[in-house]
Amino acid sequence: MEIKQLYTSCLSEAAYFIASDGEAAIIDPLRDVDTYIAMAAERGVKIKYIFETHFHADFVSGHIDLSKKTGAPIVYGPRTEASFPIHMATDGEEFMVGKLKIKAIHTPGHTLESTCYLLDDEAGEPYCIFTGDTLFVGDVGRPDLFSGNMTKEELAAMMYNTLQNKIKPLNDNIIVYPAHGPGSSCGKNLGPDTFSTIGAQKATNYALQDMTEEAFVKAVTTGLNAPPSYFPVNARINKEGYESLDDVYEKGLQPLTIPEFKEKVAAGAWILDTRNETVFTEGFVPESISIGLNGRFAEWAGTLLPFTQPLVLVTEAGKEKESITRLARVGIDNVQGYLEGGYEAWRDAGEPIDLIIDIEADEFAMDFPHDNLLEVIDVRKPAEFEAAHVKGAVNIPLDTLMDPLNVAMIDDGNNLYVHCAGGYRSVIAASLLKRHGYHNLRNVLGGFAKIKGEKTIPVVLPDKVSI
Numbered sequence: 001m002e003i004k005q006l007y008t009s010c011l012s013e014a015a016y017f018i019a020s021d022g023e024a025a026i027i028d029p030l031r032d033v034d035t036y037i038a039m040a041a042e043r044g045v046k047i048k049y050i051f052e053t054h055f056h057a058d059f060v061s062g063h064i065d066l067s068k069k070t071g072a073p074i075v076y077g078p079r080t081e082a083s084f085p086i087h088m089a090t091d092g093e094e095f096m097v098g099k100l101k102i103k104a105i106h107t108p109g110h111t112l113e114s115t116c117y118l119l120d121d122e123a124g125e126p127y128c129i130f131t132g133d134t135l136f137v138g139d140v141g142r143p144d145l146f147s148g149n150m151t152k153e154e155l156a157a158m159m160y161n162t163l164q165n166k167i168k169p170l171n172d173n174i175i176v177y178p179a180h181g182p183g184s185s186c187g188k189n190l191g192p193d194t195f196s197t198i199g200a201q202k203a204t205n206y207a208l209q210d211m212t213e214e215a216f217v218k219a220v221t222t223g224l225n226a227p228p229s230y231f232p233v234n235a236r237i238n239k240e241g242y243e244s245l246d247d248v249y250e251k252g253l254q255p256l257t258i259p260e261f262k263e264k265v266a267a268g269a270w271i272l273d274t275r276n277e278t279v280f281t282e283g284f285v286p287e288s289i290s291i292g293l294n295g296r297f298a299e300w301a302g303t304l305l306p307f308t309q310p311l312v313l314v315t316e317a318g319k320e321k322e323s324i325t326r327l328a329r330v331g332i333d334n335v336q337g338y339l340e341g342g343y344e345a346w347r348d349a350g351e352p353i354d355l356i357i358d359i360e361a362d363e364f365a366m367d368f369p370h371d372n373l374l375e376v377i378d379v380r381k382p383a384e385f386e387a388a389h390v391k392g393a394v395n396i397p398l399d400t401l402m403d404p405l406n407v408a409m410i411d412d413g414n415n416l417y418v419h420c421a422g423g424y425r426s427v428i429a430a431s432l433l434k435r436h437g438y439h440n441l442r443n444v445l446g447g448f449a450k451i452k453g454e455k456t457i458p459v460v461l462p463d464k465v466s467i
Contacts, residue, residue, distance in 0.1 A: 001100060001122050002043070005177060006035070007194055010296050011059050011329065012184035014194055016130060016177060020098025020122060025049040026072075027117065027130050028179050029062035031245055032325050036062075037069060047072045048097055053132025053179055054114040055080075055238045057145045057231035058186055059298070060331045063238075065245055077115025078106045083240045089115065098122075105166055107134040109159025110141030110186075112150070116166075118174075128175035129198070134159075135167055136178045138191030140207040142224055145186070145231055152224075156217040159207075168208060172199025183296070185227055188220075225383070229399070230302030230330055237331045245328055252313075252324040252335030258349055261312055261339045269310040269336055272301075274323040275343070276316075277427035281356040281443060285314055285339070285346055288354075290431040293319060293326065295424040302330035303399050304428070313338035314346075356430045357442045361450035364417055364442075365457050375414040379429040380421055380448065390419075390451060391458035398425045401432040412438050419444035419451060 004017040008030060016027040017039050024045040026036050040047050047070045050063050054077075063074045064084055073087045075095070080088050089095075089104035096102075099122040107116045110133040121127040133141030140163070143155035174197060180186050181194040191204075202208050207220060256264065265271060265287075273280055273288040274297065280290040291300050293316075305311070311334060315323050320338045327335060339346060347353055359367075367374060376393035378385055385395040398420070400406040410416065416438060420426040423446055430443050444451060452459055 001098075003119075003128065003177075004039075005194065006030075007181065009183075010326070011298055012181050012190075013059055014177065014179055014181065018097055018100065018102075018119070019043055019045045020100045022046065023048045023096075023098040025051060025095075025097045025102065026066060027051045028053055028056070028132065029066050031060045031062040031065065031242075031329050033062040033066040033069065033245070036066060040070075045098075046070075049073060049075055049095055049102075051075045051102070051117050051130070053077075053116065053130065053134070054111045055235050056133075056179075057227070057235040058180075058184065059329050060234055060237050060242060062245075064241055068244075075104070077104055077113050079108070080113040081239070105129075107131075107162040107166055109143060109155055109162045110134055111145070111155075112158075114141070114162075118170075126171055126174050128177055129170065130177045130179075131167075132179045133186050134162065135176060135201065135205075135207075136180060136184075136187050136190045137176070137193045137196045137201070138205055139187035139189055140205075140220060141186055142188065142227075143220060144224055145227055145235065152221050153217050156220045157213055159220065160213045160216040163208060167198070168202065170198045172197060172202065174198045176201060185225070185231075185299075188223060188225075225381070228299060228303045230307070233307055234302070234331050242331065243333055245325075248328050248333045248335070249321065249324060251333075252337065253320060254337035255340035256312065256337040257340055258346060258351065260337070264310070264312045264336055267310075269312045270305070271314060272305070272311050272323075273314040273343070273431075274316070274319060275314070277424055278358075279316075280431070281358050281427060283347060283353045283355050284343060284431075286352055286354040287435055288314060288431060289435065290427050292424065292427070293322060298326045298330045300398070300425075300428060301327055301332055304402055304432070305332055307331060307334075309334060311335045314343050317342055354434065356427065356434070358445050359417075359442045360445050361454050364444050364451065365454035367415075367417075368457050371415055373414045375411065375416050377410065377416055377418045377429070377433075378420075378448070379418065379425050384421060384448075386462070388448070388452065388459055388461050390448075391460050396429075398429050401429055401436075404436060407433065407436050407438070410438060412440065415440055415442065417442050417444055420447045422447045422449050
């Protein structure tokens with residue numbers, strides 16, 4: 001028996017590879033499915049089933065491509081309505097993978113079709129459960145993402161019954177393998193681990209404590225931040241189908257000469273630069289949007305880039321395919337090529353370049369008391385801002401910066417100091433502000449983590465100002 005968690009940090013997503021006695025199953029695959037096919041080939045096993053726990057909202061699953069390439073059926077739980085062939089499991093239906101038994105357990109609440117898969121080991125003992133977005137470490141799936149005509153309160157009530165009647169009765173020693181870990185927006189506050197046990201979750205997860213249905217519904221529906229804007233799009237794509245990733249590669253992996261690159265941009269393509277943010281600020285093709293592969297790339301790309309918008313890429317050498325793959329994971333398929341030779345080729349050809357001024361927090365501290373035109377732009381989330389921020393700072397969260405109306409309050413005559421928590425988001429923000437016509441920018445290196453250590457910068461905490 002082999003059970004392997006395949007965790008993708010930038011999406012906080014876990015897929016699973018299961019193998020026994022010449023057969024394999026994949027649970028919640030990512031869109032780049034060749035990884036699973038290669039794993040099966042290396043082990044000499046045949047992929048027999050593709051199990052989906054629900055229609056994912058935060059990434060495009062590889063279920064359709066993987067089924068086409070392997071012939072394995074796609075298994076969803078009860079109440080699933082899809083635009084492609086599936087096997088809709090009944091509640092309690094069992095599937096054999098080699099000597100392993102996998103039982104579908106319908107667990108509505110996060111979505112109507114949400115289903116967990118309980119695995120019995122080769123000795124016939126319950127060993128682990130793949131919980132999708134029903135149960136996380138320290139949390140449960142939010143009930144407000146993809147619920148059709150149902151309210152979040154109605155789905156939360158379903159979740160209560162699911163947890164009480166189907167999850168809590170399971171043996172304490174059963175391993176919990178969820179679909180997401182820390183950082184995911186599919187729950188309110190996931191714990192730091194990517195797996196646990198039923199017993200540990202009964203002891204520590206607020207949602208598994210004894211409470212009334214009314215109290216539970218209030219607990220899981222209170223304090224929900226707005227989900228990333230691309231979630232409904234991804235949920236629809238997973239339900240209706242998508243273009244083959246092979247076709248996306250064929251279209252996007254086209255090296256473009258500088259004249260060809262310019263022609264694409266003149267026709268309306270946006271420039272996406274996926275290099276590290278510390279490299280981007282030193283020089284870039286004008287009008288480029290920076291989203292570095294080294295951070296939560298797919299999540300920010302899905303949040304900030306229109307899905308129908310043609311793109312051309314500027315990447316680090318050898319990172320062209322990775323950039324396209326990670327865009328495709330959130331359904332962004334309209335890449336029309338990449339700049340051959342990257343930024344260096346553009347610069348060396350004498351083409352115009354742009355840059356963003358980086359400053360250290362101590363330099364910001366020296367400027368702060370003396371610059372009458374200084375304006376601090378904090379692009380963190382509202383909750384981060386409320387917890388602590390620079391006195392007088394304007395909070396414009398990064399996910400709002402594509403809308404010109406949300407940046408109209410900024411005075412372009414001021415000296416703009418842009419920061420986030422650590423430096424990744426502020427460079428994205430600075431690139432967007434450049435596109436909006438704001439050029440008098442300074443990016444504060446290290447973000448608020450460094451700023452709060454400077455004693456001369458007043459920081460607003462709840463109920464007080466600290467200097």
